[in-house]
Amino acid sequence: MGRSQLEKQKTHEKIVETASRRLREEGLEGVGVADLMKEAGLTVGGFYKHFASRDDLVAEAIQSAFDSWGRKLEADGIDPAKMTAADVADRYLSAYHRDNPGEGCPFAALTSDISRGDDKARGIATERLRLNFEALASKASGADAERRRKAVIAFAMMAGGVGLARISSDEALSAEILETVRDFVAAIDK
Amino acid sequence: MGRSQLEKQKTHEKIVETASRRLREEGLEGVGVADLMKEAGLTVGGFYKHFASRDDLVAEAIQSAFDSWGRKLEADGIDPAKMTAADVADRYLSAYHRDNPGEGCPFAALTSDISRGDDKARGIATERLRLNFEALASKASGADAERRRKAVIAFAMMAGGVGLARISSDEALSAEILETVRDFVAAIDK
DNA sequence: ATTATCTATAGATCTATAGATAATGC
DNA sequence: ATTATCTATAGATCTATAGATAATGC
Numbered sequence: 001m002g003r004s005q006l007e008k009q010k011t012h013e014k015i016v017e018t019a020s021r022r023l024r025e026e027g028l029e030g031v032g033v034a035d036l037m038k039e040a041g042l043t044v045g046g047f048y049k050h051f052a053s054r055d056d057l058v059a060e061a062i063q064s065a066f067d068s069w070g071r072k073l074e075a076d077g078i079d080p081a082k083m084t085a086a087d088v089a090d091r092y093l094s095a096y097h098r099d100n101p102g103e104g105c106p107f108a109a110l111t112s113d114i115s116r117g118d119d120k121a122r123g124i125a126t127e128r129l130r131l132n133f134e135a136l137a138s139k140a141s142g143a144d145a146e147r148r149r150k151a152v153i154a155f156a157m158m159a160g161g162v163g164l165a166r167i168s169s170d171e172a173l174s175a176e177i178l179e180t181v182r183d184f185v186a187a188i189d190k
Numbered sequence: 191m192g193r194s195q196l197e198k199q200k201t202h203e204k205i206v207e208t209a210s211r212r213l214r215e216e217g218l219e220g221v222g223v224a225d226l227m228k229e230a231g232l233t234v235g236g237f238y239k240h241f242a243s244r245d246d247l248v249a250e251a252i253q254s255a256f257d258s259w260g261r262k263l264e265a266d267g268i269d270p271a272k273m274t275a276a277d278v279a280d281r282y283l284s285a286y287h288r289d290n291p292g293e294g295c296p297f298a299a300l301t302s303d304i305s306r307g308d309d310k311a312r313g314i315a316t317e318r319l320r321l322n323f324e325a326l327a328s329k330a331s332g333a334d335a336e337r338r339r340k341a342v343i344a345f346a347m348m349a350g351g352v353g354l355a356r357i358s359s360d361e362a363l364s365a366e367i368l369e370t371v372r373d374f375v376a377a378i379d380k
Numbered sequence: 381a382t383t384a385t386c387t388a389t390a391g392a393t394c395t396a397t398a399g400a401t402a403a404t405g406c
Numbered sequence: 407a408t409t410a411t412c413t414a415t416a417g418a419t420c421t422a423t424a425g426a427t428a429a430t431g432c
Contacts, residue, residue: 003384004430011384027306029219032420046385047422054421101305107354111301115291115356116217122359129358152370157343160350164297166305168319169312180342193410194404201410222394236411237396244395386427393420401412 012050014040019061020068021102024109028058028117059120065106066128072103085139085154086186092158093182098165098174107132107155108162129155141189154185202240204230209251210258211292214299218248218307249310255296256318262293275329275344276376282348283372288355288364297322297345298352319345331379344375 003011018040022031033054034044051057073080083091091097092105101109106125114125136151137144161181168174193201208230212221223244224234241247263270273281281287282295291299296315304315326341327334351371358364 007430008384025306027217027219027302029217030306033422034420043386044421045387045423049384107357109302111350111353111357112217112299112303115353116215116220119359122357125357126359126363129354130360130363149370149374152367153347153374156351156354156367156371157347158350159354160301160348161346163301163305163353164319164346164349167297167301167312167315169309169316170320173316173320177342177346180339181346184339184343198410223396224394233412234395235397235413239410381430381432383430384428386425388424388426390423391421393418395416395418397416398414399412400414402410404407404409406407 008050011040011042011046015042015047015050015057016060016064019057020064023058023061024065024104024106025102028062028110028113028121033057055118055120058117059124062106062110062114062117062121063124065110066124068103069105080135081138083139085136085189088136088139089154089158089182089185093161093165093178093185095175095178098162098178101166105159105162107159108166111159111163139189150188154188157181158185198240201230201232201236205232205237205240205247206250206254209247210254213248213251214255214294214296215292218252218300218303218311223247245308245310248307249314252296252300252304252307252311253314255300256314258293259295270325271328273329275326275379278326278329279344279348279372279375283351283355283368283375285365285368288352288368291356295349295352297349298356301349301353329379340378344378347371348375 015036019031019036022036022039033047036057037044037047047057051060070080073083097104097108106114107129114121117125132155133148133151136154137147140147140150140154142150158181161177165174165177168177205226209221209226212226212229223237226247227234227237237247241250260270263273287294287298296304297319304311307315322345323338323341326344327337330337330340330344332340348371351367355364355367358367
């Protein structure tokens with residue numbers, strides 16, 4: 001059935017949103033096109049009117065996944081600029097974030113996937129990495145170089161911490177990692 | 191052609207070793223059985239005399255990947271117990287480690303893959319995570335709880351740092367991450 | 381007339397198995 | 407006699423395309 005331009009755009013967004021979640025949950029190669037289309041309430045045949053290839057969807061979905069962190073803050077009525085390092089740490093190192101990779105940070109959910117990815121995916125991620133460092137540096141104390149150092153340390157520790165916490169099948173160990181890193185980051189600009 | 195027990199064992203090890211490297215390079219789902227067998231100098235038909243399933247090989251290969259860090263230290267004539275935190279950081283956060291995931295730490299190369307993995311893979315990794323924390327804690331200064339905290343912080347930061355450094359397609363940014371984390375970990379027990 | 385979506389399928393790829401072959405080891 | 411490996415292939419799955427259908431929009 002033919003659809004209006006508006007409906008097509010909504011369909012497009014629905015596919016990207018579905019992919020953005022499922023790819024974070026199951027990895028960049030973990031879900032097939034037919035499965036994604038079905039979950040978006042469609043069939044596989046329509047896919048290539050929206051994307052030239054599966055890789056094109058993946059690139060769009062990664063972009064969307066990076067945007068989702070900010071969109072969620074907005075939905076929760078939080079101004080990112082007003083968050084302290086402690087606020088960021090509380091959110092990033094929460095059990096909720098650990099247990100819901102599909103809604104969370106792609107640097108934690110897709111670390112190894114992106115490093116193996118094509119130039120497009122890595123390019124997008126590199127740009128976001130730079131922005132994350134700058135945003136965190138603006139929250140840290142000290143001279144410019146010191147703030148930059150703190151930002152790099154804090155983000156490496158947060159992304160690594162959530163990654164390791166997700167690996168651990170021992171809940172106590174996993175919680176210890178989250179808590180230890182959270183306390184450290186929260187204290188970083190004190 | 192039939193082979194002796196000894197030859198079969200060597201063949202088995204060759205397959206596991208090949209898989210251990212390729213899976214770290216391309217992810218737990220990135221390489222097929224036929225491809226791995228070919229690289230080990232064999233054909234696909236013999237595979238199932240060695241492993242009940244592909245998943246069984248993956249579990250063995252992960253185990254072997256975790257062992258490889260220690261085996262390499264041994265080959266280099268280094269006693270892990272005598273390494274300081276600075277020594278560990280120099281090695282872990284080197285450009286060589288970043289650029290050769292196939293020979294490196296599975297926590298950095300397979301972070302997201304293992305967290306999505308089955309109970310077997312996550313169980314093996316959880317055990318190793320505990321050992322890594324203990325080994326790092328033994329190198330840190332302070333009271334027990336403080337040493338433990340430092341170990342968790344240092345390892346989350348190292349695994350996360352190498353992960354982010356591998357993502358960055360900007361060499362300067364990538365090198366900055368490695369260097370910043372290395373300096374921090376090296377200073378942690380001073 | 382155009383096109384977004386559908387059903388159906390071609391072609392590639394991947395895991396696992398079947399049966400043949402040749403060397404081991406009781 | 408047993409079995410490690412080989413060639414060949416069955417069966418499943420995945421990306422991408424072909425052609426039909428029905429609604430949009432000039």
